[in-house]
Amino acid sequence: MTKLHAGTALAHDLSATTQPLDAIDALIAQQRPGFALTRPFYTAPDIFTRDMERVFRRHWHCLTHESAVPNAGDFELFKLGDEQIILTRGADGNLHALLNVCRHRGAEVCTRQKGNAKAFVCPYHAWTYGNDGALRAARLMPKEFDRSLYGLKQVKLRMSAGLVFVSFADTPLDFDPVDRALQASCGQYGWGNAKIAHRETYAIDANWKLAVENYVECYHCGPAHPEYSQTHALEQPLHMIEELNQSMEARTCALGIEVGSGDRWQTSENGQEAIHVFRYALYEGVRTGSQDGSPVAPLMGRFTDYDGGVTSVHLGGTSFLVCYPDHGMVYRFIPKTADSCEMELLWLVKGDAVEGRDYDLECLTWLWRVTTDEDKKIIEHTSRGVRSHFYEPGPIAPMEQNELRYINWYLAELARP
Structure with missing residues (x-):
């Protein structure tokens, strides 16, 4: 286990960087070892924003147990911070964690909390996505439009002991x-x-x-x-x-x-x-x-x-x-x-x-x-x-x-x- 102590050690690490400390870095460096966090860590919107960027989006999160979507076509919508994930089981039995953001104009393609569906149809312009996230139809788009480039984005998904985990990181831990x-x-x-x-x-x-x-x-x-x-x-x-x-x-x-x-x-x-x-x-x-x-x-x-x-x-x-x-x-x-x-x-x-x-x-x-x-x-x-x-x-x-x-x-x- 890596043992880290707030205060002196973190202040040293931060002072070794080439960039000047910002207000949040300064608060971290001032943290008194062995004491609870100071008020801004629980109240400041800018610290919450950094929480989401550097803690939440960096780590794995348990989403649910796989029994939540037992059958092909089953789905459930999960909200984590500002993000929405559609957990769905494809026809092949595999699970997919799809971001609920249409690749056209960004509308939510899934508007129900849970259910069973063969496809997700965006309510805005009817772009249609399969359970694997692939774009199946984009009405009235030109012939040269390449649907394969515009499937729903997915987050990394792993399963262990029946539990479903997701990570928003480009390179997950x-x-x-x-x-x-x-x-x-x-x-x-x-x-x-x-x-x-x-x-x-x-x-x-x-x-x-x-x-x-x-x-x-x-x-x-x-x-x-x-x-x-x-x-x-x-x-x-x-x-x-x-x-x-x-x-x-x-x-x-x-x-x-x-x-x-x-x-x-x-x-x-x-x-x-x-x-x-x-x-x-x-x-x-x-x-x-x-x-x-x-x-x-x-x-x-x-x-x-x-x-x-x-x-x-x-x-x-x-x-x-x-x-x-x-x-x-x-x-x-x-x-x-x-x-x-x-x-x-x-x-x-x-x-x-x-x-x-x-x-x-x-x-x-x-x-x-x-x-x-x-x-x-x-x-x-x-x-x-x-x-x-x-x-x-x-x-x-x-x-x-x-x-x-x-x-x-x-x-x-x-x-x-």
């Missing part, structure tokens, strides 16, 4: 190590054969970084999430749950399963994506993430019993995954404006599980709905606070080590051209 890490973790839980049981989107009146920072630390879990803290030992410092973690790993091994973990949280400087896979224990007697720790769906993947543990994945700055033996969670953070974002949650279950027979939707979703409702309130309380001109960043607590690492990573990405 190396995805192969990410794929190996996901196969060794989510793959053991059977995510490749899973399906989406439920999705829920939360509109947050806060900068996207406040939402992510809240997610990556559990210092707040005890006071803010009493329901989560009754079952998940992560609400305690790591050194206090070492024995629980050892018992969890012993149970996993006894099942004949080896769930991969590893820390490759790094900047994109060397063309690599950031990913951190780690495991932690539930409290004794708790089997999964539910209201009382009882199972909520059929066991998945290689699991023939519960090991009393959780596998968590942090990936590329906006995508976070949670694996239980009987269900999975995908947590997506979507920047909207300098002071607004969205969090989307996907609940995954075994692909052949039937609602009402194999799982009850209310029981399946209860814990993370309650927790996310609480998170939304916390994040928005914080957002209103940091907008104050009297806001002054405080020191990061030891239990917020992942937040500090995220802040340092973010600042390093923001400083890179």
Whole structure:
């Protein structure tokens, strides 16, 4: 892992460049090591613009699970920042991530959220595109017009363990190590054969970084999430749950399963994506993430019993995954404006599980709905606070080590051209 510290190191790196510091670079250089970000990083429109250019468009993002578009012709429209992506499955079964921008005058060619279609017809001048993005028809254009040059633009798409990832970068970061890490973790839980049981989107009146920072630390879990803290030992410092973690790993091994973990949280400087896979224990007697720790769906993947543990994945700055033996969670953070974002949650279950027979939707979703409702309130309380001109960043607590690492990573990405 590349360890980067904001402040002195970044100031040195920036001073070594031939170009003078702009206002944002100066703020990065002034960042106090070990402290939260200063107010402009959560409020300034020009910093949000750079966030989108240097962080969001540089990294891979989990879009959905492939079960969202299971059949040929199925499509769904996804909005990420200022961009719209049509995820569609072609007649050959392959997935395509098409930008929703007509190659004629730029109109949106897809105007429905989801459905099934053999082609997308622009409502402006009726240019018609296939599911693979190829321009099939351009009415009344001259004979010499070459349709092959005007297909819909596509973003890079990769799949791993049933998940669909996209990158807006011209030269995407190396995805192969990410794929190996996901196969060794989510793959053991059977995510490749899973399906989406439920999705829920939360509109947050806060900068996207406040939402992510809240997610990556559990210092707040005890006071803010009493329901989560009754079952998940992560609400305690790591050194206090070492024995629980050892018992969890012993149970996993006894099942004949080896769930991969590893820390490759790094900047994109060397063309690599950031990913951190780690495991932690539930409290004794708790089997999964539910209201009382009882199972909520059929066991998945290689699991023939519960090991009393959780596998968590942090990936590329906006995508976070949670694996239980009987269900999975995908947590997506979507920047909207300098002071607004969205969090989307996907609940995954075994692909052949039937609602009402194999799982009850209310029981399946209860814990993370309650927790996310609480998170939304916390994040928005914080957002209103940091907008104050009297806001002054405080020191990061030891239990917020992942937040500090995220802040340092973010600042390093923001400083890179």
